[in-house]
Amino acid sequence: MVSVETIDALGVSPAAILKAARRLAAAGVTVVSTNKPRFDPGDPMAQWFVEAERRRSQVPCGYRVGDDGVTLVPDAHEQEIIQRARTLRGYRHGYRAIARALHAEGFRSRAATRITHTQVARMTGERKR
Numbered sequence: 001m002v003s004v005e006t007i008d009a010l011g012v013s014p015a016a017i018l019k020a021a022r023r024l025a026a027a028g029v030t031v032v033s034t035n036k037p038r039f040d041p042g043d044p045m046a047q048w049f050v051e052a053e054r055r056r057s058q059v060p061c062g063y064r065v066g067d068d069g070v071t072l073v074p075d076a077h078e079q080e081i082i083q084r085a086r087t088l089r090g091y092r093h094g095y096r097a098i099a100r101a102l103h104a105e106g107f108r109s110r111a112a113t114r115i116t117h118t119q120v121a122r123m124t125g126e127r128k129r
Contacts, residue, residue, distance in 0.1 A: 001030045019068065061123045081107050081115070082123045095120045 010020040010031070021031055059065055062082050063072040081102065088098045095117035102115045109115050 061119070078110075085120050085123050089120075089124045089126075095124075098124075 010024075011017040024031055059072065062075060062078045064075045064078075065071070066073045084105070084107070085098050085102065088101055093101070098120045099115050099117045102120070107115060109119060
């Protein structure tokens with residue numbers, strides 16, 4: 001059994017806390033805090049915190065959060081969009097023209113909206129995030 005004052009002592013984000021708690025649980029260790037008698041990594045509330053963390057965090061274009069809730073894995077569809085945008089940029093097209101071309105080719109953002117010139121600039125690596 002591990003005793004902590006607050007459960008956030010296990011990590012800096014809800015996903016990191018859940019990951020640490022799962023590792024400890026797999027090793028047969030129970031985590032006890034003063035805020036909550038026992039932290040259960042299978043608790044629906046713990047899962048909710050991980051989902052909230054995923055929605056809040058800014059995952060770079062071309063990647064998605066892996067099944068463990070922590071690692072980033074390449075997203076094939078977004079990688080295709082990035083490659084196409086870089087190809088068009090190599091032909092010296094402007095950001096707005098690339099955004100229009102991507103829209104015409106049927107590409108959409110994660111939110112299923114038109115890709116903007118600002119997004120094109122970010123995905124081609126030519127503007128600060």
